[in-house]
Amino acid sequence: TGHELGHKKEAFDRWMAKLVLAVVGYGHFFIEHNKGHHRDVATPDDPATSRMGENIYSFATREIPGAFKRAWELEEVRLERSGKSVWSLDNEILQPLIITVALYSALLSFFGPIMLIFLPIQMAFGWRQLTSANYIEHYGLLREKLPNGKYEHQKPYHSWNSNHIMSNLILFHLQRHSDH
Secondary structure (H helix, E strand, O other): OOHHHOOOOOOOHHHHHHHHHHHHOOOHHHHHHHHHHHOOOOOOOOOOOOOOOOOOHHHOOOOOHHHHHHHHHHHHHHHHOOOOOOOOOOOOOHHHHHHHHHHHHHHHHHHHOOOHHHHHHHHHHHHHHHHHHHHHOOOOOOOOOOOOOEEEEOHHHHHOOOOOOOHHHHHHOOOOHHHH
């Protein structure tokens, strides 16, 4: 849901994406996916594109830190252009991070230390879902590098898609990944 809401144009929908991603402590996905992954998909520059022969575990150890690093770099450049500090509240990585910290603090204070067991489990589940989707959607696919050093324009065959009605309903159109 956070993935799909992040593609919407309305500010409310985009804030809902940040909120949904903040619940699992993965707010940087909002920036990385829309501004990094969409630009570099199916290239060696994209930490969210799995390589041919790469298993999901080695992919996750490359994708998760790589996605955060790229999101931070993208936000740093964006904020620098507008004369703002990367540590300002305009940082769209810090916004969901603040929500995560506030939410987890509230849950810890209300339910107590038992949440130290459940919060990491639900975070890991959310991270696993997003990483698994990234792993499957572009597994082994590469865009051709052109003589000018740029990559060919993205085509539908640079994503694995499924046209089944049930997966469309269950996964909020995620199975038609190349459509967005």
